[in-house]
Amino acid sequence: MTESTGTPTVTPAGAPLRQGLGGEPRDRAPHDDLPVVFEVGDLSAYYGAFRAVREVTLDVRQREITAFIGPSGCGKTTVLRCFNRMNDLIPGARTEGTLNFRGVPLYGPDVDPVEVRRRIGMVFQKPNPFPKSIYDNAAYGPRVFGTRKRSELDAVVEESLTKAALWDEVKDRLRDSAMGLSGGQQQRLCIARTIATRPEVVLMDEPCSALDPIATARIEDLMQEIKDEFTIVIVTHNMQQAARVSDATAFFSTEVNPESDRRTGVLIEFDRTETIFSNPADERTENYITGRFG
Amino acid sequence: MATDTLTGPPSSPPPVDLSGDPRRHRRERAMGALFLASAGASLLVSTLIVVSLFSNGWRFFTEVDWPRVYDSNAWNPRQGSFSITTLLAGSVIVTGVAILVAAPLGLGAAVYLSEYARPRVRAVLKPILEVLAAIPSVVLGFFALQWIAPNVVGTFFGDEAGRGGSMMTAGIGVGLLTIPLVASVSEDAMRAVPDSLRQASAGLGARKRATTLRVVLPAAVSGIVAALILATSRAIGETMVVFIAGGASDTARFTTDPLDGTLTMTAAMASLAVGTDNVVGGGLTIEALYFVGIVLFAFTLTLNVIGNRFVRRVRQVY
Amino acid sequence: MALTTIGSSGEAAVQGSVAAALRGRRADVGGRAFELGLLAALLICLLLLGALMYSVLADGLPVYTERGWDFLDRGLSRRAGRAGISQGLIGSFWIAVSVVAISFPLGIGAAVYLEEYAPRTRLTSFIELNIRNLAGVPSVVYGLLGLAIFVKAMSGFAGADGVDRRTLAAAGATLAVLVLPIIIITTAEALRSVPQSLREGAYGVGATRWEVIRTVVLPYAAPGIFTGALLSIARAVGEAAPLIVVGAVTGFSSRGVGLSMGNVLDPSALGERFTAMPALVTAWAKLPQEEFKVDNTAAAIIGMLVFVLLINSIAIVLRNRFERKRSL
Numbered sequence: 001m002t003e004s005t006g007t008p009t010v011t012p013a014g015a016p017l018r019q020g021l022g023g024e025p026r027d028r029a030p031h032d033d034l035p036v037v038f039e040v041g042d043l044s045a046y047y048g049a050f051r052a053v054r055e056v057t058l059d060v061r062q063r064e065i066t067a068f069i070g071p072s073g074c075g076k077t078t079v080l081r082c083f084n085r086m087n088d089l090i091p092g093a094r095t096e097g098t099l100n101f102r103g104v105p106l107y108g109p110d111v112d113p114v115e116v117r118r119r120i121g122m123v124f125q126k127p128n129p130f131p132k133s134i135y136d137n138a139a140y141g142p143r144v145f146g147t148r149k150r151s152e153l154d155a156v157v158e159e160s161l162t163k164a165a166l167w168d169e170v171k172d173r174l175r176d177s178a179m180g181l182s183g184g185q186q187q188r189l190c191i192a193r194t195i196a197t198r199p200e201v202v203l204m205d206e207p208c209s210a211l212d213p214i215a216t217a218r219i220e221d222l223m224q225e226i227k228d229e230f231t232i233v234i235v236t237h238n239m240q241q242a243a244r245v246s247d248a249t250a251f252f253s254t255e256v257n258p259e260s261d262r263r264t265g266v267l268i269e270f271d272r273t274e275t276i277f278s279n280p281a282d283e284r285t286e287n288y289i290t291g292r293f294g
Numbered sequence: 295m296a297t298d299t300l301t302g303p304p305s306s307p308p309p310v311d312l313s314g315d316p317r318r319h320r321r322e323r324a325m326g327a328l329f330l331a332s333a334g335a336s337l338l339v340s341t342l343i344v345v346s347l348f349s350n351g352w353r354f355f356t357e358v359d360w361p362r363v364y365d366s367n368a369w370n371p372r373q374g375s376f377s378i379t380t381l382l383a384g385s386v387i388v389t390g391v392a393i394l395v396a397a398p399l400g401l402g403a404a405v406y407l408s409e410y411a412r413p414r415v416r417a418v419l420k421p422i423l424e425v426l427a428a429i430p431s432v433v434l435g436f437f438a439l440q441w442i443a444p445n446v447v448g449t450f451f452g453d454e455a456g457r458g459g460s461m462m463t464a465g466i467g468v469g470l471l472t473i474p475l476v477a478s479v480s481e482d483a484m485r486a487v488p489d490s491l492r493q494a495s496a497g498l499g500a501r502k503r504a505t506t507l508r509v510v511l512p513a514a515v516s517g518i519v520a521a522l523i524l525a526t527s528r529a530i531g532e533t534m535v536v537f538i539a540g541g542a543s544d545t546a547r548f549t550t551d552p553l554d555g556t557l558t559m560t561a562a563m564a565s566l567a568v569g570t571d572n573v574v575g576g577g578l579t580i581e582a583l584y585f586v587g588i589v590l591f592a593f594t595l596t597l598n599v600i601g602n603r604f605v606r607r608v609r610q611v612y
Numbered sequence: 613m614a615l616t617t618i619g620s621s622g623e624a625a626v627q628g629s630v631a632a633a634l635r636g637r638r639a640d641v642g643g644r645a646f647e648l649g650l651l652a653a654l655l656i657c658l659l660l661l662g663a664l665m666y667s668v669l670a671d672g673l674p675v676y677t678e679r680g681w682d683f684l685d686r687g688l689s690r691r692a693g694r695a696g697i698s699q700g701l702i703g704s705f706w707i708a709v710s711v712v713a714i715s716f717p718l719g720i721g722a723a724v725y726l727e728e729y730a731p732r733t734r735l736t737s738f739i740e741l742n743i744r745n746l747a748g749v750p751s752v753v754y755g756l757l758g759l760a761i762f763v764k765a766m767s768g769f770a771g772a773d774g775v776d777r778r779t780l781a782a783a784g785a786t787l788a789v790l791v792l793p794i795i796i797i798t799t800a801e802a803l804r805s806v807p808q809s810l811r812e813g814a815y816g817v818g819a820t821r822w823e824v825i826r827t828v829v830l831p832y833a834a835p836g837i838f839t840g841a842l843l844s845i846a847r848a849v850g851e852a853a854p855l856i857v858v859g860a861v862t863g864f865s866s867r868g869v870g871l872s873m874g875n876v877l878d879p880s881a882l883g884e885r886f887t888a889m890p891a892l893v894t895a896w897a898k899l900p901q902e903e904f905k906v907d908n909t910a911a912a913i914i915g916m917l918v919f920v921l922l923i924n925s926i927a928i929v930l931r932n933r934f935e936r937k938r939s940l
Contacts, residue, residue: 089815091731102310112314118818119310128809130828141817144827188812197817304616318820325822326703329729332721333739336796339789340742343753346760402653407737410647419654421928428924430850432893433913435665439897440671440906445663473657503643524748531750538897560752560853567755567857583857587756591749598748602741 019237034061037201037231038083041098043076050093053265055097058250060201065223067242067273070252070288075265076235079252080203082106083233084120085113102200114126118145121194125206127186129178130195134161135168136180137189141197156196163229164192165222184215191222196232202226204234210240220245239289240275249276251285312342346506347591351584367548369557373581377461378559378589380453380548384461384559385530388551391465392472397522401470407477408484409506435538438467443539447553457555459541462552467535472525478525483517483608484510520557520604525578531590533560559590644866672910687799688861688887692903695896697912702876703780703860703888704849704919710784711791711848716841717817719795726796727803728825740800747793755857763858778859780886782894786854791844798840802833835934842927846920852890889916 038060045052053075060066068076078087085106087093099106106116118141129137136218138157139147147153161167166188170181178189187207194202208216223232223245236242242249244260250270254263269276269285280286369380403423407416417488443463448456455462487510495505511518541555544565557565566583675683679693686696722743730736762782806829814824830837887895889912896909 084816086812086816089812101312103312104312106312108312111312112319114318114818114820115312115314117816119312121818122816124809124812124816126809128807128812129812130810131832131935140814140819140827144817144819144823193813193817319825322820322822329721329725332718333725333730335718336722336743336746336792337739339792342761343746343749343757346757347753350756350760362923399653399657402650403657406647406650406654410650419658420663422658423654425921425924426929428846428920429664430852430890430920431915432850432897433664433668434653434915436893436897436909436913437667440910441663441667470657470660477657494921500927501640501643503640503646506646526747526798530746531752533750533752534894537853537856538894543898554912560624560750563752563756564853564856567759584756584760587753591753593749594750594753595745598745602744602748 032235034064036060037062037102038233039098039100039103040079043079043082043095043097043099045075045082045087045095046093047090050262051264053252053267055266056250058270060231060233060268061248062231063228064286065227065234065245066248066249066250067246068233068235068250068252069239069242070236070265070268071254071262072237073265074252075251076250077205078265079203080233080235081122083201083203084122085111085116086122088113105250109136115248117198118197120201120203121197121199122205123187123194123207126210127183127190129181129186129189131177131179133175134178134181134189135174138192138196140193145197160192160196161189163195163226165218165225166192182215184211184218186234187211187215187219191219195226199230201231201233204232206237209237216241230261243277246273249279251276251282251288253284253288317486343591347584347588351581351588354581354585357581368545369547369562370545375545376582376585377548378586379557380546381557381562382589383548383550384536384540384546384556385560387461387469387552387556388411388465388532388536389526389529391462391552392456392468393412393522393526395466396472396476396525396529400473400521401480401518403473404477404480404484405506405511409502409510410482423474423477426470427478429471431471431532431534432538434467434471435464435535437470438463438535438539442470444468451553458555459539460553460555461540464536464540464558465552467539468529468532471532471535472528475528476521476525479605480514480518483514486608487513487515498580504529514602517608520601520608523597523601523604527594527601530558530597531560531594533564537564538560559586562586563590569576588609626769640846668910668913670910671906672912672914675907675911676914679709684915685915688892692901695904695908697889697892697915699887700813700889700892701910701915702881702884702914703783703891704916705876706780706879706881706886707784707787707888708845708849710781710790711845712841713832714785714788715792715795715844719792719844720799720837722792723796723799723803724825724830727800728821728829743793743796747797750853751790751851752857754786754790755854757789758782758854758858761784778885779881780888783855783860783886784882786858787848787851790854791848794844794847795840798843799833799837802836802840805836806832809818835930839927842930846923846927849888850916851918852894855888855891856894859885861885861887898939928931 018282036059040056040058040060043056044054056075056079059067062099066079070076072094081087082095082099083101083106087095095107101116101120104111127198130140132140135157138160139153142156147156158167158171166185169185170176170189178186181189187210191202192205208219211219220241224231224236234242235247248271251268252265253268255266256263269280271280275281276285277289280289312333367377367380368375369377407420411419415561443459444456446456446466447460447462451462491509491513492505495509500508536558537560540557540561542557542561545560546555546557563583563586683696684701685698686694687699691693727737732740762785763777763779810828810832811824814828819827893909893916894914896904896912899905905913
């Protein structure tokens with residue numbers, strides 16, 4: 001349930017929202033009474049001297065599913081990995097611009113990336129369960145954060161596996177190795193592992209691209225089920241998936257830098273999903289949606 | 295700017311604290327420092343090697359009677375003869391014999407295992423060859439003196455040659471020791487050659503021998519060169535086989551006849567150290583020890599650096 | 613190749629010659645000879661290995677059958693019939709202990725730092741190059757290092773003159789330094805084999821770097837690390853040159869004779885002159901008497917080989933078993 005506060009929303013210093021190239025500022029659509037979780041302003045991400053994505057401005061709202069779509073190499077995953085500071089693991093990676101999480105700059109001086117990742121979890125493209133038991137996978141996060149008591153761990157494991165729609169399938173074999181599960185089950189286990197730390201946000205980087213359609217459908221259902229509890233940002237190649245599942249969509253594409261001949265990602269358009277898919281403002285968005293390119 | 299933008303239900307929590315748990319931070323920093331210290335220790339070791347070699351060997355340079363080093367054709371430290379050329383000749387001969395033994399045997403075995411052997415045969419024979427790699431060099435010294443000398447050297451070069459140690463005996467022993475090194479590096483290089491090349495050659499109608507000689511070996515040449523260079527370095531650095539089976543104990547005369555007994559750089563170093571008081575003894579014995587050590591270190595380091603470069607080239611090409 | 617029709621008899625002739633060509637020349641003499649030559653190379657290696665084993669066993673086993681435990685229990689002596697390897701065994705035991713105590717933590721720690729913590733700078737590459745070169749330094753040079761640093765520096769042990777400082781501790785430290793690069797390299801390779809996706813999964817849940825290493829990386833790399841560690845011990849126990857340079861006793865010593873538990877585990881051995889199996893073998897092999905030169909040496913070699921080969925086999929079996937489990 002949302003509440004209207006009366007104050008106009010989220011853009012920094014009240015400046016109109018920009019949408020990358022193509023230029024006319026668009027007004028923010030309704031549903032902006034949901035609190036903003038991530039506030040992104042003119043965010044650019046670099047790997048060394050190479051700018052991978054430039055000047056992204058968008059907002060991610062609580063309890064919504066926000067999708068990043070677009071062709072390969074347009075920076076969607078790079079932006080996603082900024083949200084939980086996973087890019088820190090890549091030497092030479094840095095960001096410019098504003099990236100706030102619930103009002104706090106994510107790249108601020110006092111911010112501990114480890115704490116960030118506890119609150120902002122991530123599910124990866126290829127399922128990567130640890131070569132441990134199913135139980136140990138789900139209990140990994142809480143254990144690392146200091147939970148020791150068996151009863152508490154049991155409770156967390158059951159809760160996470162249930163929310164990930166995996167409990168019924170594995171409850172009798174929690175001690176078995178996670179490597180024996182099917183691809184779809186492994187991915188659900190990874191989701192369980194992620195939500196076991198009770199994050200506020202779950203980032204998903206093409207979570208279904210390595211799975212078959214049935215497993216994909218189960219995970220999409222799962223996303224709808226948990227969206228009330230977790231804010232979800234999903235990167236996906238699959239437009240139909242974005243259309244089915246998300247509330248807001250950001251369309252990225254690439255532009256070629258004439259001097260260096262390298263491609264930089266740009267945000268073309270960001271809006272409610274219905275608008276993007278039925279009545280996009282930018283011609284490039286329309287071309288992508290209708291399959292004319294990309 | 296940041297806090298105005300937060301809207302939400304009145305029960306929204308206070309601004310979020312992302313600074314994390316200080317205890318975990320401390321543990322993290324401590325472990326990081328510990329690991330850094332260990333890495334520093336390894337750097338310390340090589341500095342120490344160089345420093346100790348040179349600081350101890352320096353006195354030799356300054357105090358030795360250089361003409362006696364050049365002119366003498368014997369190595370007799372206790373009497374002041376420091377003919378490094380004698381030792382060098384010994385090292386060269388032993389290493390030469392060793393490579394003559396290890397190169398064909400090691401390469402041949404590697405080519406067979408890599409290109410011809412059936413998987414089951416390979417699974418059995420390769421580990422046996424690896425056993426050879428695990429055998430300590432003193433054992434090979436014993437084997438060289440007790441078996442190689444009479445049965446190999448004696449058979450080919452006459453009974454007189456087969457009695458007691460000699461450069462030839464020690465060289466064959468060192469060669470045997472080095473075979474696993476040659477075989478494994480060469481085999482790695484050959485297995486790194488993609489199968490598609492072999493298939494292309496077979497598709498053109500070439501037989502196995504042609505494919506092996508004209509496609510696989512040329513493609514693997516960096517690795518084979520690396521194997522030989524590393525084997526040479528290993529052979530030069532080998533001490534015990536020569537010490538036991540090389541046919542000389544404390545002193546040696548310059549010779550180029552492999553059937554003679556003489557000392558290599560390494561065996562000379564060992565013999566300087568043996569006995570209860572020798573290393574502390576008078577004369578320039580300690581300094582001579584380090585001097586020879588410096589020469590040896592220089593040779594093997596150069597060979598290793600070059601050899602490792604070739605190994606890296608193998609890994610890069612594919 | 614004829615492209616125009618020749619007529620039925622011509623076609624039959626073409627078919628015939630094609631068939632003959634396809635079926636032809638099976639006998640590839642050159643190829644067979646080549647293959648046999650290669651096989652011969654391999655077999656010569658294996659035969660020589662066999663001759664080695666046979667010669668050692670033939671010369672050495674009789675000592676055990678005649679003297680049995682006595683050979684293991686006695687110490688150095690001038691009489692071949694009374695000489696035994698107990699001091700050698702004790703010395704080698706303590707050397708193995710030193711290697712484990714010194715180079716395992718240092719080596720594994722250094723490898724963890726280089727693979728998990730260190731940024732990819734030129735300093736890091738230089739250190740890695742350094743370590744690889746250290747692995748190729750002849751063992752006798754390590755003996756020089758041990759002599760210069762550990763013997764001359766260890767003034768804590770009894771004795772004002774240099775002789776007493778040639779202790780087992782110095783030898784142990786020297787060999788620990790010798791295998792240090794090997795441990796670093798094998799551990800680093802094992803760490804490198806851990807898939808990056810596993811690390812990302814752990815970081816993604818909010819683990820710190822040390823926690824990721826402790827809970828995910830090290831468990832995955834453990835078999836490889838363990839294998840490298842075992843091989844290093846085997847290598848250290850087999851090296852003779854550093855022992856000789858650092859001053860192993862080769863003549864006679866009455867210290868610590870007897871293979872009792874109390875004797876073996878007595879750490880005061882570290883502060884005294886010492887011998888170890890490889891030095892024993894060397895000393896005996898150079899003695900003139902047949903009983904020493906051949907029989908006792910071979911028997912001592914059997915003792916050493918049993919240990920070294922056993923450890924190597926365990927290490928390789930372990931590595932194969934875990935490699936198979938990984939690829940599940």
